Structure formats: structure tokens, C-alpha cells
Amino acid sequence: MTATTGGAVYADPVDLDKHGVYGATALKVENGGWNRPRYPFQGRITADGSSGYKAEPGRYHLYVSHRCPWAHRTAIVRILKGLQDVVSLSYVDDERDGRGWAFREKRGADPVNGFRFLREAYEATEPGYEGHVSVPVLWDRETGRIVSNNFFDITIDLGTQFEAYGDPGVHLYPEELRGDIDELNEYIYVNFNDGNYRVAGAASDEAYADLRGRVISALDRLDERLATRRFLFGDTVTESDVRFWVTLARFDLTYNPFAKISERRLVDFPNLWPYARDLYTLPAFRDTTDFSAFTHLGPPFLDPAVTRIDVEPHRADWDEPQDRHRLTA
Numbered sequence: 001m002t003a004t005t006g007g008a009v010y011a012d013p014v015d016l017d018k019h020g021v022y023g024a025t026a027l028k029v030e031n032g033g034w035n036r037p038r039y040p041f042q043g044r045i046t047a048d049g050s051s052g053y054k055a056e057p058g059r060y061h062l063y064v065s066h067r068c069p070w071a072h073r074t075a076i077v078r079i080l081k082g083l084q085d086v087v088s089l090s091y092v093d094d095e096r097d098g099r100g101w102a103f104r105e106k107r108g109a110d111p112v113n114g115f116r117f118l119r120e121a122y123e124a125t126e127p128g129y130e131g132h133v134s135v136p137v138l139w140d141r142e143t144g145r146i147v148s149n150n151f152f153d154i155t156i157d158l159g160t161q162f163e164a165y166g167d168p169g170v171h172l173y174p175e176e177l178r179g180d181i182d183e184l185n186e187y188i189y190v191n192f193n194d195g196n197y198r199v200a201g202a203a204s205d206e207a208y209a210d211l212r213g214r215v216i217s218a219l220d221r222l223d224e225r226l227a228t229r230r231f232l233f234g235d236t237v238t239e240s241d242v243r244f245w246v247t248l249a250r251f252d253l254t255y256n257p258f259a260k261i262s263e264r265r266l267v268d269f270p271n272l273w274p275y276a277r278d279l280y281t282l283p284a285f286r287d288t289t290d291f292s293a294f295t296h297l298g299p300p301f302l303d304p305a306v307t308r309i310d311v312e313p314h315r316a317d318w319d320e321p322q323d324r325h326r327l328t329a
Helices: 069-080 119-125 151-160 175-193 195-200 205-225 239-248 251-259 272-280
Strands: 002-005 008-011 060-064 088-091 137-140 145-148
Touching (some): 069 088, 145 151, 175 205, 175 239, 195 205
Parallel strands (some): 060 088
Antiparallel strands (some): 060 137
16 A cells, blocks of 8 residues: 655555564574574766766665664765765654554655655565665665675765865765774674674673673774774764764663663763763764664574573763863874
């Protein structure tokens, strides 16, 4: 069924009884654990167009979700780099049933293709597509297909390939730091971004203790790193800060109460908490954040045989003052 409001086309309401939950976000392996879904569309944008997708204004559109941290990254980088008038953006609905992400009145219609469901973008790109439907999606108006749904690459390309159109003073992935940024990004991904999901997927008490220990250790290590520098690489925001922050911002409301990771909340870390608030003062972070969307992760897949600590959601005061600027050289 298609709903229309003022000429806009929307999907019909979420109906879990009829369509079930969207289970592809919780892919478990036979012996327990967590498998992140595959992201099959991995085209790259290049400044000169050598990849087949040239960086140019008005050509590309981002489909994102307020709920998804991987998509949130792209919305932040788009503003940090000053690409609001170069790459357009729209949001899918916060809720989904077995049909996946959809466009509904709360977040608005699809302004590019008039799709009701994001799956239509995938099917337009690969007829008969049966894989995981994820956000972010980088869409190419010129070819009428998805360039990429591989969140690892999208922010790198937005931050480096649109120099002719974006803010030339912003360097989120500077050449002289790329090796170090890549190394830290991998550490953050394994031990925190995806590490939270791995704790949720733990299939034994031993695995749970080990995996949550890795997340806590990573938080302690990064808290210590931020004791003497304003951002992860010093005085300026980089790709690493964006990747870290989107998960950090969801820790107390989503990941910790869901996966039962730590007795300590974000607000209990002496450097992480003011660091997170410092970034939140920047419009790119604040204007793309809707804390009301940071609720449950989706279909439950916690193993009931695993004994977990008790953690409740916590909504902190993100406008509490901080003085992180004192660390700027």
C-alpha cells in the first residue's frame, strides 16, 4: 500500500505483525557470535572521474538514518566539509519492519526517486537484489544507481575528493596522517564501533567477559589519549573523531543498555565525556544528531544463556559546560 500526503509518496506504517522484524541486522553464526552484513556496492568517487564517478555538484545524494551511526558519519562529514549545496541528503524513517528502511512522513519522502522503500534503490542497481539493505547509501542521479553502501569509503571520498567545491581549509584525512588515522580507525572499529555488537552477540559467559573487556579497555585507552590533546590527533577534527563520536554518542542510550557492557557510563569517563560534548558544540555534530532516535538496536539477538550485568539507559546533559579548548596549542 502507498500512502500520499500533499503529493508526497510514503510507505505504509510499520507492521511487525504482518511483516516481522528486519532480521538481517542480527546475522548470527552457527556457533554463536556476530557477523556484520556485507556491503556489496563499493564504487568510489574521484576528483578526476577516473573511477567512473566524478566529484561534481548536484550529482550525488545521500540516504541516511538518524538511528544508524554508520550513516550519521556521512551527514557529519558533509557539513564539516561544507558540501551541503554539493551533495544532497535525506532521511529514512527511524522504524522498520521486515521490509527494511522506508520513507514515511516523520522524516520525509524520498526527494530524488520517490521510492517508498530503500530496497527500491538496491533493486534499481541490481535487479533481484536479495542482500542486506543498509544506510548510508550514496546514490548517483546521472546513472540512476547506487555508487556505494560501504560506509568505510563514503566519508573518505566526501572528505578528500570534493576539494574544488568544499571548504579547502578542512582536512579530515590529511595525507601526512593517513597511516596513523587508518591504524586508529581500525582499532576503534574492532574494539568499539563493531565491538559493541560483538558483545551483544557473545554466545558464552567467557566470550561475553572477553568482548566487553575489550570495549572497556578501548574506552580507557582513548580516554587516556584525550587527556593531553583536544581531539584524537591534536587540535583539529579528523576522520577518526567522526568515526569514534557517532558510537560514543549512542553508548549510554543504546549500546551499553542493549549489550550490557560496562557499569561505567560515558559520563563517568573524565576525558571522553567532555571530549564528546566539545564535538557536540560544532554544528556538523549537533545539527545531525537526534537523541530521540537512539533507542533499541532492532531485533533482539542476545543469548539468554549468557549472564550479563544490568545496565539502564542514561540521557545526559550534552550542553553541560566543558573547557576542552584549553588543550589547543
